[in-house]
Amino acid sequence: MQKLIACFNKHPQYKKVCDVIASKQLQKTHLKGLSGSAGPLFCQSVAKQSKSSHFIILSDKEEAAFFFNDVENLDTGKEVFFFPSSYKRDLLSLSGLKKAEENIILRTKTIEKLNDGDSITVITYPEALVEKEASSETHENQSFLIRIGDKLDIGFIKEFLFEYGFAQKDFVFSPGEFSVRGSIIDVFSYSSELPYRIDFFGEEVDSMRTFDILKQLSIQKLDKIRIHPDINKLSDHSEKQSIFNHLKNNSVIWAKDLNYTIDKINQINKKINSHKHIDNEEDAVVLSVNDIISGQVFEKEIQKFHIIEFGLKAFYKTKQPIVFNMSKQAEFSKNFGLLAQEMNKWETEGYHNFILSDQKKQIERIQSILGSDESSFNPKFKAVTPTLHEGFIDHDLQISCYTDHQIFQRYHRMKLNSQKIGETKSAITISEINQLKPGDYVVHIDHGIGKFSGLQSIDINGKKQETLRITYKDSDTLFVSIHSLHKVSKYKGGDGVPPKIHKLGSGVWQKIKQKTKSKVKDIAKELIALYAKRKDEKGFEFSADSYIQEALEASFIYEDTPDQYKASQATKADMESPIPMDRLVCGDVGFGKTEIAIRAAFKAVTDGKQVAILVPTTILALQHYQTFKNRLKEFPCTV
Numbered sequence: 001m002q003k004l005i006a007c008f009n010k011h012p013q014y015k016k017v018c019d020v021i022a023s024k025q026l027q028k029t030h031l032k033g034l035s036g037s038a039g040p041l042f043c044q045s046v047a048k049q050s051k052s053s054h055f056i057i058l059s060d061k062e063e064a065a066f067f068f069n070d071v072e073n074l075d076t077g078k079e080v081f082f083f084p085s086s087y088k089r090d091l092l093s094l095s096g097l098k099k100a101e102e103n104i105i106l107r108t109k110t111i112e113k114l115n116d117g118d119s120i121t122v123i124t125y126p127e128a129l130v131e132k133e134a135s136s137e138t139h140e141n142q143s144f145l146i147r148i149g150d151k152l153d154i155g156f157i158k159e160f161l162f163e164y165g166f167a168q169k170d171f172v173f174s175p176g177e178f179s180v181r182g183s184i185i186d187v188f189s190y191s192s193e194l195p196y197r198i199d200f201f202g203e204e205v206d207s208m209r210t211f212d213i214l215k216q217l218s219i220q221k222l223d224k225i226r227i228h229p230d231i232n233k234l235s236d237h238s239e240k241q242s243i244f245n246h247l248k249n250n251s252v253i254w255a256k257d258l259n260y261t262i263d264k265i266n267q268i269n270k271k272i273n274s275h276k277h278i279d280n281e282e283d284a285v286v287l288s289v290n291d292i293i294s295g296q297v298f299e300k301e302i303q304k305f306h307i308i309e310f311g312l313k314a315f316y317k318t319k320q321p322i323v324f325n326m327s328k329q330a331e332f333s334k335n336f337g338l339l340a341q342e343m344n345k346w347e348t349e350g351y352h353n354f355i356l357s358d359q360k361k362q363i364e365r366i367q368s369i370l371g372s373d374e375s376s377f378n379p380k381f382k383a384v385t386p387t388l389h390e391g392f393i394d395h396d397l398q399i400s401c402y403t404d405h406q407i408f409q410r411y412h413r414m415k416l417n418s419q420k421i422g423e424t425k426s427a428i429t430i431s432e433i434n435q436l437k438p439g440d441y442v443v444h445i446d447h448g449i450g451k452f453s454g455l456q457s458i459d460i461n462g463k464k465q466e467t468l469r470i471t472y473k474d475s476d477t478l479f480v481s482i483h484s485l486h487k488v489s490k491y492k493g494g495d496g497v498p499p500k501i502h503k504l505g506s507g508v509w510q511k512i513k514q515k516t517k518s519k520v521k522d523i524a525k526e527l528i529a530l531y532a533k534r535k536d537e538k539g540f541e542f543s544a545d546s547y548i549q550e551a552l553e554a555s556f557i558y559e560d561t562p563d564q565y566k567a568s569q570a571t572k573a574d575m576e577s578p579i580p581m582d583r584l585v586c587g588d589v590g591f592g593k594t595e596i597a598i599r600a601a602f603k604a605v606t607d608g609k610q611v612a613i614l615v616p617t618t619i620l621a622l623q624h625y626q627t628f629k630n631r632l633k634e635f636p637c638t639v
Contacts, residue, residue, distance in 0.1 A: 020306065032321040034324050037392060057126070083122050086103050139228070157185060185200075189226070194210035242301050258311075325394070325396050329402055336551065443489050543576070563591075564592040613628070625639065
């Protein structure tokens with residue numbers, strides 16, 4: 001990716017745009033001819049060398065999200081932020097409007113960075129920037145800055161959090177929550193995607209770090225934090241203003257289609273002005289024109305900054321547009337002959353070919369297809385990871401960039417910053433604790449089945465400790481420290497029959513575990529004997545993947561999940577082994593099991609074998625017939 005960025009730093013139009021931004025007089029410029037993901041590449045190449053903040057406005061959330069992904073993948077070292085609407089739904093569908101906490105976090109985080117004066121890139125769209133925001137002063141006054149070494153009273157922090165709408169919980173799970181356990185305060189600010197853990201030594205802040213909600217493990221140590229409430233919820237209409245009031249004077253506005261943006265803002269204003277609120281949904285938000293800016297205000301606000309338009313038509317008249325000589329990536333409909341022909345054509349004209357993909361294995365598949373002796377294509381290209389959203393040809397730089405998902409007509413997923421949830425195992429998690437009710441059955445690995453009786457703080461060596469209280473037979477009680485949650489799991493029984501509760505210290509649970517271990521050993525012995533017998537048998541050894549097998553797998557319209565890829569590779573490895581295959585692929589509905597079966601079946605067919613697919617019902621047989629037929633219609637295989 002750095003090679004592409006280096007190319008754009010040498011672009012003939014690069015210096016012209018940098019000169020516009022450096023001008024002391026406000027400029028309005030139109031970049032004409034940017035194609036595909038060349039827009040994000042060029043924007044961020046310019047932004048990287050600039051000391052200004054760059055505010056980029058796209059037409060809608062999807063376009064903005066893909067643009068954000070592209071800029072983030074470039075990894076230029078300049079921070080980039082996505083600035084979404086506060087709401088889950090489109091503002092034009094006014095009924096049932098509810099705020100999305102993850103969006104509020106992204107908005108607050110962006111404003112915090114802008115108020116700190118950092119030079120950043122912000123990517124947004126009309127529905128996000130139409131919302132008014134609390135002023136910089138309000139953000140400053142209603143937030144709480146804490147540094148390592150600060151002397152603070154825990155009672156004072158609790159008072160601040162209560163005053164600004166935070167709720168005290170046993171464990172924090174959502175923004176706007178906090179918990180206190182002895183000398184430790186956990187708080188989930190509206191400006192961070194992860195909660196903070198503040199550890200005190202007496203009244204002095206000893207350490208601060210972010211932590212994982214489910215695993216409760218520390219992630220990153222911090223020297224300072226700023227705790228933000230949901231500031232807009234606490235602010236009056238009179239205190240709110242447009243997002244542009246948070247930008248420094250030297251900031252640059254980039255816009256794809258200003259005419260559309262202004263029209264969309266005016267539509268939202270008109271809709272809100274004429275809407276009669278009849279929604280009684282809980283937590284639904286009632287918007288008024290005082291909560292948003294008008295198209296006229298938007299146009300007035302952006303004229304305080306340099307404006308660079310990069311769409312087909314410019315809203316403002318400019319003396320002379322800066323023209324780029326580019327074209328979009330052609331559609332090949334999975335035809336590798338056409339792709340190779342075009343790449344060879346560009347190569348003979350002195351162009352450099354690039355193929356972009358998020359996955360190295362996809363690059364390997366393409367190399368196998370294009371470079372195979374059977375294919376006779378063999379064009380030269382450089383592999384680039386990660387990918388961009390759309391390919392393009394730049395005739396000035398003489399580079400051609402192709403994305404694998406466009407070549408194979410696959411879906412390209414957008415990824416936005418959000419709370420990262422770790423994999424859950426059988427051990428109980430903080431989220432499950434919040435969902436547990438007194439009377440629910442739980443299993444302790446050392447003591448057996450009991451009833452959950454709630455959370456309780458107990459004194460251990462003079463310190464308060466949060467524990468799970470589990471009740472056993474004869475009202476025996478076990479207190480489990482939150483540091484031993486890995487030993488507790490929720491009881492999962494069948495048929496809705498209540499389990500038998502064990503008695504502490506009776507030895508019954510240990511006998512059950514011992515008996516189970518003995519049965520497992522017996523089953524293991526039988527399996528070992530069976531597999532030893534299978535090892536002696538000779539099975540058919542299928543050939544290694546051919547280029548046509550690679551073409552089939554690369555043409556899958558979705559991106560393989562890690563587990564799907566692992567299962568597919570393991571299945572094919574079994575087929576290529578001389579030992580008879582014995583493999584079970586398990587997965588929930590829609591997890592991609594059929595695709596693994598299609599690949600295995602096609603591998604058998606390419607080696608001259610016939611394949612029978614057995615299913616339990618007639619309807620399922622018809623469904624699989626259609627799936628196999630559609631998937632293999634472009635390959636030499638009869639279904």
